[in-house]
Amino acid sequence: EAQVTQNPRYLITVTGKKLTVTCSQNMNHEYMSWYRQDPGLGLRQIYYSMNVEVTDKGDVPEGYKVSRKEKRNFPLILESPSPNQTSLYFCASRLQGPSYEQYFGPGTRLTVT
Amino acid sequence: QQQVKQSPQSLIVQKGGISIINCAYENTAFDYFPWYQQFPGKGPALLIAIRPDVSEKKEGRFTISFNKSAKQFSLHIMDSQPGDSATYFCAARSISSGSARQLTFGSGTQLTVLP
Numbered sequence: 001e002a003q004v005t006q007n008p009r010y011l012i013t014v015t016g017k018k019l020t021v022t023c024s025q026n027m028n029h030e031y032m033s034w035y036r037q038d039p040g041l042g043l044r045q046i047y048y049s050m051n052v053e054v055t056d057k058g059d060v061p062e063g064y065k066v067s068r069k070e071k072r073n074f075p076l077i078l079e080s081p082s083p084n085q086t087s088l089y090f091c092a093s094r095l096q097g098p099s100y101e102q103y104f105g106p107g108t109r110l111t112v113t
Numbered sequence: 114q115q116q117v118k119q120s121p122q123s124l125i126v127q128k129g130g131i132s133i134i135n136c137a138y139e140n141t142a143f144d145y146f147p148w149y150q151q152f153p154g155k156g157p158a159l160l161i162a163i164r165p166d167v168s169e170k171k172e173g174r175f176t177i178s179f180n181k182s183a184k185q186f187s188l189h190i191m192d193s194q195p196g197d198s199a200t201y202f203c204a205a206r207s208i209s210s211g212s213a214r215q216l217t218f219g220s221g222t223q224l225t226v227l228p
Binding site for chain 1 (some may be wrong): 117122154155156157159160178202216217218220221
């Protein structure tokens with residue numbers, strides 16, 4: 001089954017404790033990205049990657065890191081989480097090119113206390 | 114700066130009624146306008162999309178109306194059903210500019226269809 005998976009689905013952590021949210025896709029997509037979803041703000045892009053070893057900032061990259069060492073994986077790293085990073089996070093992937101459909105993972109709900 | 118403005122924030126419709134969600138954009142470079150549907154606990158999923166060379170696109174009960182001069186587009190759900198209850202996001206993207214940037218999303222509309 002073609003899909004984007006994220007782990008963990010739910011995470012409660014404390015301020016300053018480094019964490020990683022994993023994302024993996026099995027569709028051989030070149031393009032992957034991370035979004036955060038907050039009430040009233042829709043989805044905002046954090047980082048994206050056009051291919052292996054190619055990443056760039058989205059609209060809200062502060063406090064986040066990413067890496068793309070393999071085509072299928074795109075982990076999101078919060079080295080020192082803060083309460084304002086409490087949010088619902090989505091990973092997405094698609095093929096390169098115009099108007100290709102973007103596939104979203106099921107989301108990771110993160111709470112930072 | 115929110116480049117895609119969506120309204121209303123929430124919408125309650127009776128079964129069989131028409132649901133209408135509106136979006137307005139600012140960036141004239143946008144040339145791809147999808148709508149996403151999101152059920153609780155799930156990621157958004159593409160519902161329907163339109164390019165600005167047409168004024169309307171229909172897929173089943175879902176229709177996008179597009180007004181290029183007004184920089185507005187809307188989603189119409191005909192014969193709304195309780196199963197349509199979800200959050201809907203409009204989005205926009207510039208394909209022709211060659212930018213690698215992803216979609217710019219509206220703020221979302223929570224639709225409730227009463228039985």
